[in-house]
Amino acid sequence: MADTEKIIEIQVLRYRPEQDKEPVLQSYKVPFTDDMSVLQGLQYIKDYLDETVSFRWSCRMAICGSCGMMIDGKPKLSCKTFLREYYPQGLRVEALAHMPIERDLIVSVEDFVTKLESIKPYIIPKEPRTLEQGEYLQTPQQRDMYEQFSSCINCMLCYAACPQYGLNPKFTGPGVLALLHRYNADSRDGGQAERLGLGYADEGFWGCTAVGYCSEVCPKGVDPANAINQNKMNSAINYFTRFVTPGGADK
């Protein structure tokens, strides 16, 4: 490694509530190889340069959703982004936008988790079945209706990307609305009415102005903008037909 080693400058946004009044950038020179991710660069800093730098991570393979941060101003998973893309100019890593910083690159997930819980992100069975009755069957076509939306790893990159969430944190936001759609679009689920009241509100689908950056930054190919748009259509139809469809008004 020694002679082919390159050095890259990583600027890290630091915020230590006990000593910093506001977040400040701190620069580190990190030796790296082409196969190193930004997360590995941060781990190098923590192991060899400055053990006080704090950040979240777990899987290192884009599946746990905990290592999201702003990399040169764009929301990205640091384990899925390579240092070589920023060589030789260097890079800046900051906590995810639009969320309160707890410490350094760690943001509070509280708002996201509360919203996630509010949409009941689990299948509410349409009909109760006993074990003897066997599994709930589904055709490939029925699965296709929700499959891409089920790939969400709750990384919150789309929240850092969404200008509406930045302007008004009451907005339920892209990821959670995509998951709302994921369960509502599942043929085995019977919980639509319970979830749509939230979706039809100003804080639900209607908080979106179709910017679409959420779908661009999603590391798992989920298309929250599409989920929201489909539901705007349903929501508008329901708005106008609710008094003529049986049960439509209580949604």
Add this chain to the structure above:
Amino acid sequence: MKRSNEPIFWSLFGAGGMLAALIGPALVFITGIAVPFGLFFKPDTMSYAHMLAFSQSWAGKIFVLAVIALFLWHAAHRIHILLHDFGVHAVTAVRVLCYGGAFAGTVIAAYTLLMIKA
């Protein structure tokens, strides 16, 4: 949570957008380029007499009203959310200006069309 009234504005916006996409460019071409330059159409296609005759029929009135009103509602909503995205948060003032403008345009167009007697 409280149901949003946004579907009203969004539906008008959607209808306007659809109509604009379908016939907007064709209308610009016919009324702004082809007729004035004498291409494809007779030079008097848009003469006062022809236009009057067009807006004397109910179908003509509805068409003119749809084009004017729905385009206005589409533009109003687009400008409203664009200003919002750009951080202009005088919410009520922006809403009144945008949707109020579209509403006024709709009423004036409808009234004028109704006043055109056969």
